[in-house]
Amino acid sequence: MKNNSLPTDVEPAKTDPRIKLITAKIKKENYKPDALIEILHTAQNAYGYLPMNVLKFITKALHLPPSRVYSTVTFYHFFSLKSKGEHTCLVCTGTACYVKGAQLILNEIEKQFSLKPGQVSADNKLGVSVARCIGACGLAPAVVLDEEVHAKVSSEEIVNSINAKIAV
Amino acid sequence: MPKISVTIDDKKLDVDVGKTILEVCKENGIEILTMCHLKGLTDVGACRLCLVEIEGVNKLLSACTTKIAANMIIRTKTEKIKRYQRITSELFFAERNHVCSVCVANGKCDLQKLGYKTEMNHIRYPYLFPECNVDTSHPWYVLDHNRCIMCTRCVRACGEVEGAHNWNVMNRGYQVRIISDFDTPWGESVTCTSCGKCVHACPTGAIWPKAIVQGQLEKKPEIIGELVEKRKMNL
Ligand code: SF4
Numbered sequence: 001m002k003n004n005s006l007p008t009d010v011e012p013a014k015t016d017p018r019i020k021l022i023t024a025k026i027k028k029e030n031y032k033p034d035a036l037i038e039i040l041h042t043a044q045n046a047y048g049y050l051p052m053n054v055l056k057f058i059t060k061a062l063h064l065p066p067s068r069v070y071s072t073v074t075f076y077h078f079f080s081l082k083s084k085g086e087h088t089c090l091v092c093t094g095t096a097c098y099v100k101g102a103q104l105i106l107n108e109i110e111k112q113f114s115l116k117p118g119q120v121s122a123d124n125k126l127g128v129s130v131a132r133c134i135g136a137c138g139l140a141p142a143v144v145l146d147e148e149v150h151a152k153v154s155s156e157e158i159v160n161s162i163n164a165k166i167a168v
Numbered sequence: 169m170p171k172i173s174v175t176i177d178d179k180k181l182d183v184d185v186g187k188t189i190l191e192v193c194k195e196n197g198i199e200i201l202t203m204c205h206l207k208g209l210t211d212v213g214a215c216r217l218c219l220v221e222i223e224g225v226n227k228l229l230s231a232c233t234t235k236i237a238a239n240m241i242i243r244t245k246t247e248k249i250k251r252y253q254r255i256t257s258e259l260f261f262a263e264r265n266h267v268c269s270v271c272v273a274n275g276k277c278d279l280q281k282l283g284y285k286t287e288m289n290h291i292r293y294p295y296l297f298p299e300c301n302v303d304t305s306h307p308w309y310v311l312d313h314n315r316c317i318m319c320t321r322c323v324r325a326c327g328e329v330e331g332a333h334n335w336n337v338m339n340r341g342y343q344v345r346i347i348s349d350f351d352t353p354w355g356e357s358v359t360c361t362s363c364g365k366c367v368h369a370c371p372t373g374a375i376w377p378k379a380i381v382q383g384q385l386e387k388k389p390e391i392i393g394e395l396v397e398k399r400k401m402n403l
């Protein structure tokens with residue numbers, strides 16, 4: 001099975017709004033190692049799971065032993081290390097995106113693919129999840145399709161993009 | 169140092185304040201079974217073998233993490249404690265895959281010794297037979313999860329004494345496993361300094377040096393405590 005999780009050794013792009021969100025959180029917590037759980041929450045909420053390279057990014061920023069970060073992540077059921085589905089569609093349902101019609105997008109996805117947030121298609125081709133603000137509010141409504149941020153999207157556009165992805 | 173009086177196994181003793189029940193018992197030649205305790209490391213009360221009864225306290229407390237207090241009446245060898253210790257040692261064996269006859273630690277293993285001490289002639293619990301990895305990626309050492317009892321002595325020796333923090337624990341419940349870095353093969357760890365402290369700290373045949381054959385394992389767990397003492401002297 002193909003896993004669309006990011007390659008673990010590629011550093012996350014500094015321009016990714018989600019990395020900016022995590023960096024802002026780390027700064028707000030003053031780089032305190034004690035704030036690990038709060039920062040992991042921010043990351044999990046922004047990505048829908050915790051990609052390995054994002055974990056490495058956080059570990060480095062907080063100067064923590066890798067094993068402690070991994071231990072924390074695997075202890076709490078709230079955190080997940082894997083994204084489900086070959087292709088993932090993460091719909092932001094933060095306030096800005098919600099106001100700009102995130103629910104309509106989710107409704108359309110459900111209509112077209114019979115998938116609710118948290119579900120994966122029977123053939124494992126597509127997984128749908130939601131995030132609580134990915135840090136791109138100015139681009140609302142935002143959807144992340146396989147790590148590409150789609151800004152100011154309409155339901156039709158995103159359905160078309162998904163169809164293009166799962167066709168291959 | 170101010171003294172307090174306590175009673176342990178019907179013996180009256182005058183002891184220093186600030187010590188744990190386990191330390192006091194050791195100093196006075198009273199045997200307490202331990203597994204996760206290792207001199208020089210912070211006690212965590214993980215194995216529950218050192219349980220003692222204290223009059224007026226309605227639950228058993230671990231001697232390694234409980235500080236002694238004035239007028240305590242402590243019992244270390246009641247039938248109840250012996251029963252619990254036997255259960256604990258049976259569960260250690262049922263939880264992983266221990267095959268002593270082919271183990272490097274055979275005859276020199278603290279877990280094996282515990283089995284004899286608790287008179288464990290059979291195991292009353294179903295074996296879990298978990299699927300366990302053997303990590304042979306390190307050039308000198310091996311970690312065999314089949315033989316690990318999750319005492320975390322390796323974790324603490326590496327973190328507290330070596331300062332490398334290679335080891336930690338992942339998951340929960342029966343799925344817990346010792347990990348290096350991000351569950352990375354030991355040989356690819358970026359934090360391990362290959363100092364060998366965890367090898368000596370490990371009470372079973374779970375961590376061992378490669379240059380050893382079955383039953384030939386010599387470990388010196390006491391070097392951890394000695395090292396910590398010597399560092400204090402240098403200060
Ligand atoms: S670690 Fe000890 S108990 Fe386990 S197999 Fe080896 S000798 Fe036996």
Ligand code: SF4
Pocket residue numbers: 315316317318319320321322323346369370371372374375
């Ligand atoms: S590897 Fe050895 S020292 Fe580490 S937790 Fe397992 S039994 Fe204890």
Ligand code: FES
Pocket residue numbers: 092093094095096097098132133134135136137138140142
């Ligand atoms: S609410 Fe969607 S990016 Fe902030």
Ligand code: FES
Pocket residue numbers: 201202203204205212213214215216217218219230231232233
């Ligand atoms: S030695 Fe006290 S709980 Fe393990």
